[in-house]
Amino acid sequence: MIKLKLDSVNKQLGGARILRDVSLEIAAGEFVVFVGPSGCGKSTLLRLIAGLDSICGGDLLIDGRRVNDLEPRERGVGMVFQSYALYPHMSVYDNISFGLKLAKTEKTTLRERVLKTAQILQLDKLLQRKPKELSGGQRQRVAMGRAMAREPDILLFDEPLSNLDASLRVQMRNEIARLHARLGSTMIYVTHDQVEAMTLADKIVVLNGGRIEQVGSPRALYERPASRFVAGFLGSPRMNFLPAFLHTPGATSLVESLVLGMTSLPFDSSALAENTALTLGIRPEHVGLKAAQGSAGVTVTVTVVEYLGSETYVHLDTGQEEPLICRCEVNAGWQVGDRVELELAFDNLHLFAADGTALTRHPQTPPENVTLRSVRANAL
Structure with missing residues (x-):
């Protein structure tokens, strides 16, 4: 009623x-x-x-x-x-x-x-x-x-x-x-x-x-x-946002370096032109960290570690104005200055068009995680 x-x-x-x-x-x-x-x-x-x-x-x-x-x-x-x-x-x-x-x-x-x-x-x-x-x-x-x-x-x-x-x-x-x-x-x-x-x-x-x-x-x-x-309004800390572009074959775009290319993501981009500016979103609890091993992974630096008793927030320098924040277990052990590689929970990625609207998500079963690979050294 x-x-x-x-x-x-x-x-x-x-x-x-x-x-x-x-x-x-x-x-x-x-x-x-x-x-x-x-x-x-x-x-x-x-x-x-x-x-x-x-x-x-x-x-x-x-x-x-x-x-x-x-x-x-x-x-x-x-x-x-x-x-x-x-x-x-x-x-x-x-x-x-x-x-x-x-x-x-x-x-x-x-x-x-x-x-x-x-x-x-x-x-x-x-x-x-x-x-x-x-x-x-x-x-x-x-x-x-x-x-x-x-x-x-x-x-x-x-x-x-x-x-x-x-x-x-x-x-x-x-x-x-x-x-x-x-x-x-x-x-x-x-x-x-x-x-x-x-x-x-x-x-x-x-x-x-x-x-x-x-x-x-x-x-x-x-x-x-x-x-x-x-x-960005719901969630504390708020969702992380990173600039991205539609993947095109052979392109060295940020989204390619982040998520292995647009074609592997469960989003409908059919209405968007190639190289359209996008925003990639990921919440702090869906960002994973591992020690940098000098491979092709995207490597970033820990700048701040916030211990909150039940959890720890790790701030990462990605070269953007705002740091990327990861929520970790209390005993994760990360320290300021550490070099780490990123992993993103695949099913919890978000993509937003230039006008701020979210891209439609396809109902499919993706792999559990995507390990980030760098197409170019300064991708982040």
Whole structure:
């Protein structure tokens, strides 16, 4: 069942277009996360759904009903803001019940909803405290409770954890995930934090410049990004990018030196002209290293080794502006100055056209790895 549908939604402020023809369907009970860089339009899109901003073009439907012109309270949505926005002179009970009082909810029903909400959020023993007596995580739960107590059809979250420290963000992230599992309600969550997006979402919506770049599960977007932008945005460290060209017989191009020629790769390049500029992408965990043996392999130098306890990131000088990063086991033993040869996990290579779109991948079973061979000494 489609709970919410955006049909070619546009938003303009002055002469600037904030959102451009955004179309999206969200099913009942889904947890959807909007991500993207600052200024991409994700918070604006959330405010349009909430009714806090007006839509300049297109339609917004909730349960099949067009709600463009409805007031926020008539849409059946609840919103949790980045700021707690709690009333400091009110108790937790009064903060949670404030919206219900404005709606003139019957007293017995009001009390039942507040107590039920407080129990779900583990605030039932804190109802008489004032906000100044609560921790940051507890204050955020109160803000969530105020939205939940109205029993909205859709819960909206606008970067609710950005004001918390790192440990509290992890705790609250887990609590929001458990809350969604318990309630089964439709939730839309805006964040700039890709970890929150990857761990919370059933479906991620990546926005860029007011447009949707890609929609899909966290795994689908991470493993098969539709564009270089998505590939670079999701993942930490981000995907490695190297310049490449279409392989032509006898050419000494970078892609030939990297992957034994374009003809061995599972990509559709039929629509591209020879020598078309491409970008080769590979994630750090799919880069393998071995000690240089003076063979025809591509040899690079270790410039930085980052020990992170559970894993090690090795930075490699490839002659490009950005280093190539490899994620290794902790005991890999690489040191700054080491000369190493590269291996790439064949099925995890990505190729992007000049406009940033990913080349279509053919469904075939490739060899497990490709050992890099150098056609010319300065290929990298």
